[in-house]
Amino acid sequence: QKEVEQDPGPLSVPEGAIVSLNCTYSNSAFQYFMWYRQYSRKGPELLMYTYSSGNKEDGRFTAQVDKSSKYISLFIRDSQPSDSATYLCASSLIQGAQKLVFGQGTRLTINP
């Protein structure tokens, strides 16, 4: 079993829709959770970062962690074509840990 599982998609939605991206993880010791966005042929860039359970909002993006169910979510409101990318969730045991464990990534396309 992979430590972080993510549906690879692809996921295609119309512009303006609310997008929900999800991951599950198996290691209950994970404390830090991140979402990265990766455009085609580019390196991933950090999008959102959360610690333990709860929600974090940044503009159109909301990250949500439910440690009781080991579930990580990213919501994108008012989705734009520029949001089309692969989204990777990641988890780690301690802050700045040497080992970030990544999900497979979900490929998202926003259709104008």
Add this chain to the structure above:
Amino acid sequence: SQTIHQWPATLVQPVGSPLSLECTVEGTSNPNLYWYRQAAGRGLQLLFYSVGIGQISSEVPQNLSASRPQDRQFILSSKKLLLSDSGFYLCAWSWASNYGYTFGSGTRLTIV
């Protein structure tokens, strides 16, 4: 501000040839450095990480090696490449006390 440089952007190498990929970080001291590989349709796989000069930890036994000859320089090498070494290689850095990684732009390696 901190920047990370990775080169070359693309590389085509014959089976059995050697490899040297270089990564440098500017604007910070004593960063944690990482090499990841991203195979087509798969997630990010941690290959090596380093917390200081000459300190290398290997995550996956294989025909690749890493070295850190200077504080902000990280090199990925191989003496004889295999077809299975094809992929997208990403260098990343982090502060020990910070969260997440900052990735380089990646090297797309194709073995022929």
